Amino acid sequence: MTENPAHTALWPAPTASGTVDATVHVPGSKSVTNRALVLAALAAEPGWLRRPLRSRDTLLMAAALRSLGVGIEEGVGPDGTGEAWRVIPSGLHGPATVDVGNAGTVMRFLPPVATLADGPVRFDGDPRSYERPLHGVIDALRALGARIDDTSHGAPGSLPMTVHGAGALDGGVVEIDASSSSQFVSALLLSGPRFNQGVEVRHTGSNLPSMAHIRMTVDMLRTAGAQVDEPETGGEPNVWRVTPGALLGSDLTIEPDLSNAQPFLAAALVAGGTVTIPDWPLRTTQPGDKLRDIFTEMGGSCELTDQGLKFTGSGTIHGIDVDLGEVGELTPNIAAVAALADSPSTLRGVAHLRLHETDRLAALTKEINELGGDVTETADGLHIRPRRLHGGIFHTYDDHRMATSGAILGLAVEGVEVENVATTAKTLPDFPDMWTGMLKAPQV
Known part of the structure; x- marks a missing residue:
């Protein structure tokens, strides 16, 4: 080659x-753009993302959501000025193939979304993506009722893998060790409002890095209308709860x-x-x-x-x-x-x-x-x-x-x-x- x-x-x-x-x-911001894309794709109504980042990671996220049936139209904002993306939610479906590249947000945020699709969703990416930890998301989704095949083509707990979406996920309480990546927590919280029972994520490890990114996830969920209980607002330490419910379509300007x-x-x-x-x-x-x-x-x-x-x-x-x-x-x-x-x-x-x-x-x-x-x-x-x-x-x-x-x-x-x-x-x-x-x- x-x-x-x-x-x-x-x-x-x-x-x-x-x-x-x-x-x-x-x-x-890449972190804000990719979280906003996921929340807009799971919303109950269309939304706008103004001044989104157009980079490899965000274009991979947009392409992945499109493969699941989400409409993402690129153009100008509703006032006719500035670059913007119009995100139009739809029923998520497979079969689909997601190229994660080497984007942690794509490889971790989208498997929970894929559990809500009707049909199988295969995840693959760059060679380095096979080495990056994914077990926290895979194990958590299985505990919440998902069916995932991560052994056919590689080592368990890593890419490539297939999520067999059933159109819904029960959700509920799950324990994970997110000490290798705070994205494990964010991934579950972002899709949590769409799980039948919501989700309660309990971090069981010692150190939890990049707490600022979890705060970003919580803040953006609340902006989209989700109810979130978290440690920093008086909740139980290392526990986050998201109540099931509809997400609002947003008109969000990306920082x-x-x-x-x-x-x-x-x-x-x-x-x-x-x-x-x-x-x-x-x-x-x-x-x-x-x-x-x-x-x-x-x-x-x-x-x-x-x-x-x-x-x-x-x-x-x-x-x-x-x-x-x-x-x-x-x-x-x-x-x-x-x-x-x-x-x-x-x-x-x-x-x-x-x-x-x-x-x-x-x-x-x-x-x-x-x-x-x-x-x-x-x-x-x-x-x-x-x-x-x-x-x-x-x-x-x-x-x-x-x-x-x-x-x-x-x-x-x-x-x-x-x-x-x-x-x-x-x-x-x-x-x-x-x-x-x-x-x-x-x-x-």
Whole structure:
């Protein structure tokens, strides 16, 4: 089989010739877009998603829902302005085949939806998707009454698999260990209103990463009219209950993806200067909002204005000791910035990153060290001692956040070549052009 040329292409990461001064319009949130698509598909009436993200992960989600019979029309909003998707729910049906790519939200959020379809739904994806944990969703759905075949073509508890939809699912109480991915909890909650008895999800493991994403799921369910009891509003610890009932069709404007704003904010830290991200929300459940605190501690300053978030760096970066357990997706870019700091950093609470698009802890350690860095894996994170770095190839392992980490390092280190920068299309289309545009500031 011939290797995809995009996977081996090398992108010379541009070095900053001075401070940055740019306004960067970041497209919509992948996490919000894919949750909104699922909720709109399960609603009792049509809905609108304004300013949705169009990336590999969200297009895979839309294609999967269409294969189940959901109408998703791309065009402009009901007021005739701005890009929008019209989602028209219908009776879910099989047979269907879902390509999950390497999207955790697709491979985990849609099996519960597939139990509501009338007919079999086969799930398959990229080779890496076979290695990512899915047992929490599979075991939970079986306990709730679903029939799933996950042994015919691979290892139990993983892809590829077939969900034999029966048009409905009893639901009820289920215990799961979601310590390897908070998406196991979100997956069950999103479809819970459509289960006959709703769902009560009880997390039995010790550590539950990325709680911010569960809060996002709960917030969006409530916006769609669902009744949700959760620990943070006085409920039982590690227990979430969703009452059965109809979901409302929404008219939702998708927020900018704050995690995808991270490399551009990091550029201000590394090169100095100011980067403005328009439409940064005053209130949000996105984990990326924590960047305001983390990057300020690392030497920057920020201000929320009418123009958006204005983030300014001096070009001097301080090391940090931080628990990233709730915001693990921010780790790769923080690690890149930390490798350029004036003191060591310790990133903790992210052992679960070994099960993401790639083993992010091993990948970051290897790639930064091969550029002359001094990174050590710990049981739950990384210890980073800044060293003078040199150029070389920065491999990405088909992981979009590895690619943006290489770009950040390239700002300060001449000769960094990022392998397969095209993988950023997973969540951030046009990243290379956005990156070089930022460096040709100011943008308008």
